[in-house]
Amino acid sequence: DAGVTQSPTHLIKTRGQQVTLRCSPKSGHDTVSWYQQALGQGPQFIFQYYEEEERQRGNFPDRFSGHQFPNYSSELNVNALLLGDSALYLCASSWRGRGGPDTQYFGPGTRLTVL
Amino acid sequence: SQQGEEDPQALSIQEGENATMNCSYKTSINNLQWYRQNSGRGLVHLILIRSNEREKHSGRLRVTLDTSKKSSSLLITASRAADTASYFCATGQTGGFKTIFGAGTRLFVKA
Numbered sequence: 165d166a167g168v169t170q171s172p173t174h175l176i177k178t179r180g181q182q183v184t185l186r187c188s189p190k191s192g193h194d195t196v197s198w199y200q201q202a203l204g205q206g207p208q209f210i211f212q213y214y215e216e217e218e219r220q221r222g223n224f225p226d227r228f229s230g231h232q233f234p235n236y237s238s239e240l241n242v243n244a245l246l247l248g249d250s251a252l253y254l255c256a257s258s259w260r261g262r263g264g265p266d267t268q269y270f271g272p273g274t275r276l277t278v279l
Numbered sequence: 280s281q282q283g284e285e286d287p288q289a290l291s292i293q294e295g296e297n298a299t300m301n302c303s304y305k306t307s308i309n310n311l312q313w314y315r316q317n318s319g320r321g322l323v324h325l326i327l328i329r330s331n332e333r334e335k336h337s338g339r340l341r342v343t344l345d346t347s348k349k350s351s352s353l354l355i356t357a358s359r360a361a362d363t364a365s366y367f368c369a370t371g372q373t374g375g376f377k378t379i380f381g382a383g384t385r386l387f388v389k390a
Contacts, residue, residue, distance in 0.1 A: 197376075201319075203319075204382075206367050206380035206383050207367070207380045209377045214376075219376050254322065256322075267312070267327050269324065270322040271321050273319075275319075
């Protein structure tokens with residue numbers, strides 16, 4: 165049973181560029197959440213996707229956008245990159261079935277460096 | 280700002296000792312979770328406790344939740360060098376889908 169996978173593992177971009185990060189959820193999971201984790205900090209919630217729609221969004225600007233596909237995989241897009249966007253981006257999947265607890269399974273993350 | 284606040288920020292103990300980490304939060308929650316993270320990699324889910332539960336055990340882990348004080352604790356008994364990691368509490372928000380993490384406790388277990 166494959167866990168949550170993310171690609172790429174590492175990425176280096178320059179200011180102003182755009183980036184797309186990808187996530188495949190754990191088998192059987194239908195919900196994907198994205199987090200940004202700066203060095204030495206806890207993960208910050210970016211947004212959550214369920215049934216191909218953004219269900220809730222954290223305190224991130226519109227430069228951060230996402231998408232969920234019919235197979236439940238997801239992409240995170242960041243436009244007009246800033247130096248401050250350098251972080252570990254984590255994808256987490258879960259199952260939002262009725263009554264299910266919100267246990268999330270995390271991928272290994274994508275390390276984004278903006279120069 | 281992040282809701283969860285872990286205490287202490289860092290903890291160094293000898294192998295075999297117990298490690299206790301505390302977490303406080305601010306708003307109403309559905310559940311509280313603890314995660315472990317090794318060296319900036321992905322987070323590993325350790326245990327989830329629902330808002331109507333007061334204590335939960337899993338192997339060497341014991342979690343308590345006091346919703347009146349908006350606090351939780353994680354106890355790791357008989358610690359091992361392999362327990363060296365950062366530990367985060369995360370709260371599932373009532374009426375929403377957001378999970379909010381604290382800044383974490385960095386645990387170092389000396390062999």
